[in-house]
Amino acid sequence: MALERPRIAIIGTGALGGYYGARMVQAGYDVHFLLRSDYAAVKAQGMRVQSLDGDFSLQPEQLHVYDDVRSMPRADLVLITLKATANDALDQLIPPLLKHDTVLLTMQNGLGNEALLAAKFGKQRVMGGLAFVCINRLGPGLIHHMDHGMVQIGEFEGPPRERTREISRIFSASKVHCQVLQSLLYGRWLKLVWNIPFNGLGAVLDLTTDRLIDNEPGIRLVSELMGEVIAVGMAQGLQFPADLIEQQIERTRSMGAYRSSMQVDRQEGRPLEVEAILQRPLETARSLGISTPRLSNLCDMACVVDRSARK
Amino acid sequence: MALERPRIAIIGTGALGGYYGARMVQAGYDVHFLLRSDYAAVKAQGMRVQSLDGDFSLQPEQLHVYDDVRSMPRADLVLITLKATANDALDQLIPPLLKHDTVLLTMQNGLGNEALLAAKFGKQRVMGGLAFVCINRLGPGLIHHMDHGMVQIGEFEGPPRERTREISRIFSASKVHCQVLQSLLYGRWLKLVWNIPFNGLGAVLDLTTDRLIDNEPGIRLVSELMGEVIAVGMAQGLQFPADLIEQQIERTRSMGAYRSSMQVDRQEGRPLEVEAILQRPLETARSLGISTPRLSNLCDMACVVDRSARK
Numbered sequence: 006m007a008l009e010r011p012r013i014a015i016i017g018t019g020a021l022g023g024y025y026g027a028r029m030v031q032a033g034y035d036v037h038f039l040l041r042s043d044y045a046a047v048k049a050q051g052m053r054v055q056s057l058d059g060d061f062s063l064q065p066e067q068l069h070v071y072d073d074v075r076s077m078p079r080a081d082l083v084l085i086t087l088k089a090t091a092n093d094a095l096d097q098l099i100p101p102l103l104k105h106d107t108v109l110l111t112m113q114n115g116l117g118n119e120a121l122l123a124a125k126f127g128k129q130r131v132m133g134g135l136a137f138v139c140i141n142r143l144g145p146g147l148i149h150h151m152d153h154g155m156v157q158i159g160e161f162e163g164p165p166r167e168r169t170r171e172i173s174r175i176f177s178a179s180k181v182h183c184q185v186l187q188s189l190l191y192g193r194w195l196k197l198v199w200n201i202p203f204n205g206l207g208a209v210l211d212l213t214t215d216r217l218i219d220n221e222p223g224i225r226l227v228s229e230l231m232g233e234v235i236a237v238g239m240a241q242g243l244q245f246p247a248d249l250i251e252q253q254i255e256r257t258r259s260m261g262a263y264r265s266s267m268q269v270d271r272q273e274g275r276p277l278e279v280e281a282i283l284q285r286p287l288e289t290a291r292s293l294g295i296s297t298p299r300l301s302n303l304c305d306m307a308c309v310v311d312r313s314a315r316k
Numbered sequence: 317m318a319l320e321r322p323r324i325a326i327i328g329t330g331a332l333g334g335y336y337g338a339r340m341v342q343a344g345y346d347v348h349f350l351l352r353s354d355y356a357a358v359k360a361q362g363m364r365v366q367s368l369d370g371d372f373s374l375q376p377e378q379l380h381v382y383d384d385v386r387s388m389p390r391a392d393l394v395l396i397t398l399k400a401t402a403n404d405a406l407d408q409l410i411p412p413l414l415k416h417d418t419v420l421l422t423m424q425n426g427l428g429n430e431a432l433l434a435a436k437f438g439k440q441r442v443m444g445g446l447a448f449v450c451i452n453r454l455g456p457g458l459i460h461h462m463d464h465g466m467v468q469i470g471e472f473e474g475p476p477r478e479r480t481r482e483i484s485r486i487f488s489a490s491k492v493h494c495q496v497l498q499s500l501l502y503g504r505w506l507k508l509v510w511n512i513p514f515n516g517l518g519a520v521l522d523l524t525t526d527r528l529i530d531n532e533p534g535i536r537l538v539s540e541l542m543g544e545v546i547a548v549g550m551a552q553g554l555q556f557p558a559d560l561i562e563q564q565i566e567r568t569r570s571m572g573a574y575r576s577s578m579q580v581d582r583q584e585g586r587p588l589e590v591e592a593i594l595q596r597p598l599e600t601a602r603s604l605g606i607s608t609p610r611l612s613n614l615c616d617m618a619c620v621v622d623r624s625a626r627k
Contacts, residue, residue, distance in 0.1 A: 210617060211522055216624040222616035223623075298609055305533035306521060312534075313527040 010035055011175070014080035014102050018043065018070075020142040021112060022086030024150055025181060027052050030063055032179040037069040037077050039098070044072035046145030055143075056150035058180060079104045082172060084134075085111040088270075089118055089281035099126055108168060110134050110158065114200060114266070115281025116193060116289070119161040131161035132169065133189045135196050139263050152260055159186030194238035195245065199253050200282050201300065202230040204267035208277055209306040213262040218254055226299070227254065233297040237286060240293045267307075277311040279304065321346055322486070325391035325413050329354065329381075331453040331577075332423060333397030335461055336492060338363050341374055343490040348380040348388050350409070355383035357456030366454075367461035369491060390415045393483060395445075396422040399581075400429055400592035410437055419479060421445050421469065425511060425577070426592025427504060427600070430472040442472035443480065444500045446507050450574050463571055470497030505549035506556065510564050511593050512611065513541040515578035519588055520617040524573040529565055537610070538565065544608040548597060551604045578618075588622040590615065 011034070015026040018040045029036045040047055047070050052063045071077045080102045087094065092113075099109065099122075109126060111118040112134040119133045139152035156176050160169055165185045176183035186192045203214050206226060210217070217223045231250045238245060246252060257263075270277050283304040290297040322345070326337040329351045340347045351358055359381050363374045382388045391413045398405070403424075410420065410433075420437060422429040423445040430444045450463035467487050471480055476496045487494035497503040514525050517537060521528070528534045542561045549556060557563065568574075581588050594615040601608040 206617075206620075209521055210621055210624075212620065212624050217620065220620060220623050222619040226613070226616050226620065299613060302537070302610060302613055305537050306517075308533040309517075309523065309528065309531060309537065310521055312531050313521075313523050 011081035012037065012078060013175075014077060014083045015039065016074075016083060016085050016098055016102075017087035017091070018047070019086060019088070020140040020148055021136055021138070022084060023052060023142065023146070023148045024054060024056075024138070024140050025084065025086070025112070025136075025156070025176070025179070027054050027061075027063055027148070028179040028181055029175065030067060031061060034175065034179065035069075037071065037080065039071050039074055039077065041072065043145035044070060050146060052146040052148070054148045054150060056148075057152060058150070058154070074098050074101050077102060080107055082108050082110060082175075085109060085113060085118070085122070087113065088276070089113045089115055089278045090276040092118070092121060095122070095125065103130075106130075108132060108172070110172065112136055112156075113281065114204070114278050115197070115283075116285035117281055119189070123161055128162055132158055132172070133161060133193065134158040135186075135192050137196075139260055141264070141269065151263070155182045155184065157184045157186050157192050159189030159192055161189060188243075190241070191238075191243050194234070194241070194243055195249075197282070197286055198231050198234045198238070198245070198249060199257070200265075201234050201286065201303070202227040203257065204265040204278070204282055205230070205303045205307055207265035208267035208271045209303065209310050211268060211271060213264050213268070214257050214260055215262045218257060224254065230299050230303065233290070233295075233300050234286065237290045237293065237295050237297065240295050241289075271310060271314045274315055276315060277307060279307045279311050283307050322392035322482075323348065323389060324486075325388060325394045326350065327385075327394060327396050327409055327413075328398035328402070329358070330397060330399070331451040331459055332447055332449070333395060334363060334453065334457070334459045335365060335367075335449070335451050335465075336395065336397070336423070336447075336467070336487070336490070338365050338372075338374055338459070339490040339492055340486065341378060342372060345486065345490065346380075348382065348391065350382050350385055350388065352383065354456035355381060361457060363457040363459070365459045365461060367459075368463060369461070369465070385409050385412050388413060391418055393419050393421060393486075396420060396424060396429070396433070398424065399587070400424045400426055400589045401587040403429070403432060406433070406436065414441075417441075419443060419483070421483065423447055423467075424592065425515070425589050426508070426594075427596035428592055430500070434472055439473055443469055443483070444472060444504065445469040446497075446503050448507075450571055452575070452580065462574070466493045466495065468495045468497050468503050470500030470503055472500060499554075501552070502549075502554050505545070505552070505554055506560075508593070508597055509542050509545045509549070509556070509560060510568070511576075512545050512597065512614070513538040514568065515576040515589075515593055516541070516614045516618055518576035519578035519582045520614065520621050522579060522582060524575050524579070525568050525571055526573045529568060535565065541610050541614065544601070544606075544611050545597065548601045548604060548606050548608065551606050552600075582621060582625045585626055587626060588618060590618045590622050594618050 015022040110132045135157045173183040326333045421443045446468045448466045484494040
């Protein structure tokens with residue numbers, strides 16, 4: 006990856022890609038956005054971010070936007086911020102962007118996204134990132150950043166390298182707090198401890214996060230699911246803080262009435278990330294012989310809702 | 317109970333009480349309706365039933381309607397068609413209607429309603445009824461009867477008596493097919509085999525019945541819940557048909573896109589009948605030492621939704 010003025014491509018300019026990409030533009034980086042439905046609006050009007058860290062706008066002339074990947078320049082760093090449900094498109098979207106040392110950093114939710122990229126484009130390119138951020142897309146080019154924002158990044162294989170630290174510096178220079186993970190696997194499972202109950206229950210029950218933890222049966226459901234996920238992580242040799250469940254629930258309280266991404270997807274009739282967030286962790290549990298009845302039940306429910314709620 | 321021209325009181329004129337009461341008026345019975353929110357509209361405009369067995373209207377002058385139980389005459393038969401969530405009101409609603417031999421027939425869902433009436437007003441008065449009907453209240457005094465309609469009635473204690481058969485004849489004479497149950501307990505549990513998955517999952521996932529059984533994970537969820545309910549029934553000595561699960565799923569297919577009463581309650585911000593339909597069966601399972609993890613999970617979910625969805 007070119008360390009001097011790297012060229013960054015954002016594949017999937019929804020809430021996440023839009024927010025981090027806009028922050029990088031604001032910091033002076035050379036960012037190229039691929040858009041689909043919002044292309045015309047952003048091309049004409051630019052982007053606007055309402056953020057607890059300060060609102061800002063980017064004018065159309067400050068932005069490189071594309072509606073076809075084949076017109077984009079090759080990139081040093083590709084941030085993949087598509088929904089995992091759109092991964093079938095990667096075969097078309099990634100090759101036109103590749104140089105011999107292009108880094109592919111998937112910021113997608115759940116399990117399996119790095120392995121998919123590694124199988125298709127070579128494992129040496131692949132990194133994974135986790136976004137801890139409360140963010141919604143309010144409309145074309147209009148992003149609402151409500152809370153948090155930290156990113157953790159790590160290598161798909163092996164410990165952090167020079168490029169890991171360099172990409173971390175890009176985020177940090179763009180006002181996004183970034184941590185380098187010693188183990189991406191650990192980071193993924195730690196995040197699943199939150200994502201599985203709050204995305205899963207949030208989508209199947211159609212409830213915001215606060216509603217899930219303001220009552221005793223809800224706290225029980227959330228805690229038992231977290232306990233199952235922790236057990237599957239531990240069976241892989243990962244170690245978690247002893248008070249992780251309480252920690253996560255407290256952290257969630259501070260987020261208020263937050264609609265998890267999977268709940269938003271349900272409400273807007275989009276496919277749910279059931280496979281990445283629920284099914285692959287369940288398969289891992291089964292392959293390790295760990296009993297996860299609540300996850301299994303939740304996964305079935307999410308499949309039913311996913312089938313039914315799509316517009 | 318007076319067999320010659322019995323006086324019938326309907327306590328709770330929603331979809332169910334409105335439909336069966338209107339059918340009895342149409343058949344010439346002496347019916348007295350207690351209403352709350354719909355009183356003024358029905359007093360002024362009467363009732364209208366859109367039914368697959370023939371639409372009909374009842375003019376205001378054909379109806380005895382009341383907004384206060386204290387102005388109602390004492391009755392021979394009281395049909396209780398309140399939501400079980402309103403049972404706290406029974407202390408006020410029932411005594412003004414009682415003669416020494418008044419029969420209390422609860423048509424409410426779930427478990428525990430007969431026992432409550434027995435404890436308050438004497439067990440010899442109490443009967444239970446099950447309604448197998450697809451019915452919605454479209455507005456004040458406006459009822460949509462979509463499918464089915466059969467009623468089963470039985471004695472709270474002991475085998476059917478003369479009064480059981482007499483009340484059955486009242487339903488039959490009112491174009492409502494009625495069966496006399498040898499065992500009300502059996503009838504209640506057989507109905508729970510349907511109610512628990514379709515009301516429970518329908519409400520927590522906010523999905524119509526057809527959406528729950530048009531896909532494999534949904535059929536699995538429904539079937540496993542039914543299996544748990546059947547196991548609890550069998551532990552009480554009840555015997556069910558070997559193909560009951562398939563039978564119930566097939567019967568449900570014929571109902572199309574049906575919103576179960578608990579899903580309607582959720583959507584309209586009303587309290588859910590979680591206690592009668594889910595919690596009491598779960599308590600029975602626990603008292604018998606039967607493991608019902610899916611019912612337990614569903615019950616927790618329904619409690620969370622109930623708390624959150626109330627307006």
